[in-house]
Amino acid sequence: MTNVLGTKYPLIQGALAQISTPQLVIAVAKAGGLGVLTTAGLTTEQLAEQIDEIRAGTDQPFAVNLMLQQPNIVDMVTYLLAHPVPAVTTSAGSPKRFAQQLQAIGTKVIAVIPNVKVAQKMAALGVDALVAEGMESGGHIGTQTTLSLVQQVINAVDLPVFAAGGIIDAKSVLAMQALGAVGVQVGTAFLTAEETPISDAYKQAVIQAGDTSTVVTGHALGDAVRCLQNSLTAKYFEAEASGADAKVLHGLLDGSLGRAIAGDVEHGTLMAGQIAGMVSRIEPVASIVHRLFPN
Ligand SMILES: Cc1cc2nc3c(=O)[nH]c(=O)nc-3n(C[C@H](O)[C@H](O)[C@H](O)COP(=O)(O)O)c2cc1C
Incomplete structure (x- = not known):
């Protein structure tokens, strides 16, 4: 499978919305993993520039994350069909409309899936690999x-499966490989990399987090998001409990990841996973990759 990705290690740096910009993608590629470029909020012109920036920084493979509900998704895919990239990861929807076209030009299609039913749908589409x-x-x-x-995904489909969620070091990688996963996708562990372009305050909040520091907002909006608890999440749950409508809830959350990235750790959404409790320092991407794959 590492050959399918073309990377030294069977490691995918999960897309981090507005965060996994070329700087992080290049660092991960140089360390032997598959860096995944976020396209959240990008125009197609910006996507083109950022792909050029990655290519100028590394000759290693990388991927582009397509969040399938993005308003300009058709435009972006049209660009990627004309200018092939090694791989795409897809999330928040089905890549049915264009998976085969991308594969026909040599782009690997890796679908991020949350349950067996979606895994089976993606297998029927013929994607190259899954991230469970x-x-x-x-x-x-x-x-x-x-x-x-x-x-359950490994039992249900005949595709290479990468495991995501709670992976932090070589022990957790081995655990996933013992279950039959070919590799892992990691997000939270990369938040505190030196190369990760978020505020120091966001990084410190992840470092301070314990095992129970995260909560899940957005249930009432059908869009569950795991993040660190803070003043914003308290306000959100209060509004949800008092029956606030979707407009009010969106008003609280919209743009809030950007605030966290900029350093407002009380009023921003600090997306992070439960494994944040094991993140203890700011360090280079290469050290994080070495902890996952020491050999
Ligand atoms: C800050 C943050 C932003 C994320 N943004 C995206 C995204 O834009 N697209 C996506 O497919 N997954 C996104 N994810 C999920 C990650 O790619 C990855 O699957 C997940 O972080 C793995 O679990 P872990 O956090 O326990 O390592 C995000 C995760 C975090 C922490």
């Missing part, structure tokens, strides 16, 4: 835990 993402992950999540999900 458990609900302990940071960011937008499903309902199944990594341990239960990974085993």
